[in-house]
Amino acid sequence: MNAPRTRVQRRPVHGVLLLDKPLGLSSNQALQRAKWLLRAEKAGHTGTLDPLATGVLPLCFGAATKFSQLHLDADKTxxxxxxxxxxxxxxxxxxxxxxxxxxxxxxxxxxxxxxxxxxxxxxxxxxxxxxxxxxxxxxxxxxxxxxxxxxxxxxxxxxxxxxxxxxxxxxxxxxxxxxxxxxxxxxxxxxxxxxxAHLSSLRRTATGGFDLARCITLEALEALSEEERLAQLLPAEALVAGHTRVTLGTEDAARFLAGLRRRGDWADNETVAVFGSEPPAFLGTAHIVANELIPGRLLNPIEIQQILLNAPVPHFFCETTS
Structure with a gap:
């Protein structure tokens, strides 16, 4: 008689896991194992590695999946x-x-x-x-x-x-x-x-600013407690670390999240990461044309609330505009 299967209760998980993909698994197989370990509702990866290949595979969960396309276009090593x-x-x-x-x-x-x-x-x-x-x-x-x-x-x-x-x-x-x-x-x-010639082995050592030094293996992830697994996640804004940061006040942030353009003293820019000031939260991406901040991919208020309920995490920006 077969033992009953354990039902995994999924939950909203938001962030980026830098996985060192093992040999022999497809990218989707590795993603599904990590998704199960995190009990995540929604997940995706930023481009595939063949089963023969190992190395850096950023996995996106929840709100971070909205920005995974950015790393499909990233340079790789x-x-x-x-x-x-x-x-x-x-x-x-x-x-x-x-x-x-x-x-x-x-x-x-x-x-x-x-x-x-x-x-x-x-x-x-x-x-x-x-x-x-x-x-x-x-x-x-x-x-x-x-x-x-x-x-x-x-x-x-x-x-x-x-x-x-x-x-x-x-x-x-x-x-x-x-x-x-x-x-x-x-x-x-x-x-x-x-x-x-043919390849006997293949290892991705970096993609879009992420390298092996920051990655974790599936075995190491499995050995952690549930809280420790969640602590391995980078925030969704890690995927847009190369973007220029713009911070909006409370009223402008709410209007921006509603899909409305905002005006300000900004230079034209194709790659902008937008944050709210109170509470401090990542809102999404935008571009600037003729002093107008034009929304791109946005988080929704529920996702932002869920992220803010978690422990604060460091941001990945050094350049700031106002």
Whole structure:
């Protein structure tokens, strides 16, 4: 006879959990485990990591989910192991070997290829990706043996480091723009070196100002008490730490939350984080045009009240305008 399942009583939880995603779990599987541990009602993540990949995965809960899109567009840093001489069907260690070539790579070769792939480049997205064609992910076509034509896309490699740790193995570190496929970068590096390659490992070490030093593993989160788990959350405004801060008085804050524009002595600005002064609370995002503060994504009064009932948390801003 099966034991009865324990019903988890969900609750409103607001904030950002910086998770060090483990190997073997999809981003959604990791999200669901963290959501269960926090008993959160609403959750989402800021872009996926493959099951093969580990590292920084910001998870958003409650009101923070409204701002998760901002980190989909953030620059990211990865460290990858690149196995030279073998090309696989998926571009990583999970695929079948489809080509094998000898490896004879010199320091000059690495310097040439490193320069070749630094700066603006074009990539063809891999078939084993979540991009969709007619509503169906490309990886589903790939599993069926169907090849779909993919137009190349422009991406930016801010920094690329290629370090040979063995005659047929590289450690690759890259700071990249949104939309960059590291598996494709590894394959392209292998082709440029004349031997082919695939990724043997992939770890995201930073995204949008968040790095591994601030992350927690699922195992460590599970070992904490419920209060300690909640204490791991950053406030929702951590997702807009690079925005200019504008603080509104009580009356203007209420009108702003109602979706009304406010006028003030502000310079034009595309990225603004808006706070109320009394009580001090994050209200949402905005942009400024011709001295008008124009609402963007906003918290609702219930979310703000729930956040204020929790223990105060530090804000992530140093620049202030009035």
């Amino acid at each position: 990865y460290v990858a192991g690149v196995q030279l001489g073998f090309k696989t069907s998926t571009g990583d260690a999970e695929g079948d070997v489809i080509a094998e070539r000898p490896v004879a790579v010199t320091a000059d070769d690495l310097a040439r290829v490193q320069a070749q792939f630094t700066g603006p480049i074009r990539q063809v997205p891999p078939m084993h990706s979540a991009l969709k064609k007619d509503g169906k992910p490309l990886y589903e076509y790939a599993r069926e043996g169907v090849e779909i034509e993919r137009p190349p896309r422009d991406v930016l490699i801010h920094r690329l480091s290629l370090n040979a740790t063995a005659p047929d193995f590289l450690e690759m570190e890259a700071d990249v723009s949104k939309g960059t496929y590291i598996r494709t970068l590894g394959e392209d590096v292998g082709e440029a070196l004349g031997c082919g």
